[in-house]
Amino acid sequence: MVALHWLAAALILAGLLFFVAGTVGLLRLPDALSRLHALTKADNLGLFLVALGLLVANPEPFFALKLLLIWLLVMAAAATGAHLIAKRAVRGDGEDAP
Amino acid sequence: MSSPPSSVDRDGTQGRSPVLAALSVSVLTVLFAGLWLTLVGPTDPGSWIIGVPAVIAAVWARQRLAPAPGRGLSLLGALRFLPVFLIESFKGGIDVARRVLGTRLRVEPGLLTYRLSLDSRAARVFFVDLVSLLPGTLSADLQGDTLVVHALDCRVDAAPELLRLERHVARVFRERLPEQGAPTP
Numbered sequence: 001m002v003a004l005h006w007l008a009a010a011l012i013l014a015g016l017l018f019f020v021a022g023t024v025g026l027l028r029l030p031d032a033l034s035r036l037h038a039l040t041k042a043d044n045l046g047l048f049l050v051a052l053g054l055l056v057a058n059p060e061p062f063f064a065l066k067l068l069l070i071w072l073l074v075m076a077a078a079a080t081g082a083h084l085i086a087k088r089a090v091r092g093d094g095e096d097a098p
Numbered sequence: 099m100s101s102p103p104s105s106v107d108r109d110g111t112q113g114r115s116p117v118l119a120a121l122s123v124s125v126l127t128v129l130f131a132g133l134w135l136t137l138v139g140p141t142d143p144g145s146w147i148i149g150v151p152a153v154i155a156a157v158w159a160r161q162r163l164a165p166a167p168g169r170g171l172s173l174l175g176a177l178r179f180l181p182v183f184l185i186e187s188f189k190g191g192i193d194v195a196r197r198v199l200g201t202r203l204r205v206e207p208g209l210l211t212y213r214l215s216l217d218s219r220a221a222r223v224f225f226v227d228l229v230s231l232l233p234g235t236l237s238a239d240l241q242g243d244t245l246v247v248h249a250l251d252c253r254v255d256a257a258p259e260l261l262r263l264e265r266h267v268a269r270v271f272r273e274r275l276p277e278q279g280a281p282t283p
Contacts, residue, residue, distance in 0.1 A: 018191050018195060021191075021194065021195035021199055022194070022195075025195075028203055029203070029205065033238060033248045034205060034248075034250060036230075036236055036248075037234075037248075037250045038194050038198060040231055041190040041193070041194045041230075041231065042191050042195055044187055044190070044191060045188060045190065045191025045192070065136055066137060066139075069133065069136055069137060070137070075231060078230075078231075079226075079227035082230050083226055083227065083230060083238070086237070086248060087238060087239045089238070090209070090238045090239045
């Protein structure tokens with residue numbers, strides 16, 4: 001039981017590190033397109049690890065289904081949103097158009 | 099916007115009998131209501147103040163945007179792809195984290211184009227989203243069959259990875275890709 005709690009804590013902490021990495025990327029990367037990389041990929045992995053940690057801490061089928069749904073919906077939203085922002089940036093016809 | 103290939107029917111509900119359409123609306127409503135209930139839990143009836151409009155909007159959007167009926171999905175293809183997706187997600191997240199957390203940023207951003215061979219709209223949307231979730235690549239624009247991909251490090255050739263990914267997606271959506279799916283030079 002205690003070991004499981006440590007595992008859950010480790011997974012959630014690892015997930016948070018990826019969220020930090022995503023945020024650092026957002027601040028450090030040079031242009032809009034590169035920043036989207038950090039947001040989609042680091043945050044996707046971060047969310048996966050946090051969700052996995054929460055599942056280990058509270059292993060119930062209904063809760064697992066809920067976490068799975070959240071993970072899938074956030075991924076779909078992140079990837080689609082990133083594509084739409086990138087499209088505007090590549091075509092140069094968004095609000096930031098020079 | 100990209101023009102859909104002629105083989106793809108824009109309006110998925112066309113040609114269906116009214117009974118079938120009505121049935122699918124009620125089935126969809128039950129499905130989306132179940133989705134909402136799973137997300138917010140059954141203990142808070144007040145959540146339906148937001149839930150009911152959300153479910154109605156979801157059913158409407160799904161009816162408007164329903165993809166043309168395709169060849170269906172391959173469970174085996176999906177099961178074979180799942181571990182690949184998880185491993186690549188890990189690689190993607192770790193790759194970005196390592197590039198941005200170092201003292202020097204290790205990026206060489208650039209654009210490349212990739213010729214899509216996937217046919218159905220559903221498979222294309224799935225592929226476009228996947229490209230952004232997997233290591234080093236971000237799908238930036240889709241014009242006709244040409245996918246503009248942004249690479250975080252354009253010194254690495256992304257085309258073989260994209261081809262491998264497209265083959266996986268084709269298997270999930272039961273599509274056949276041309277044998278030599280040559281990426282655009």
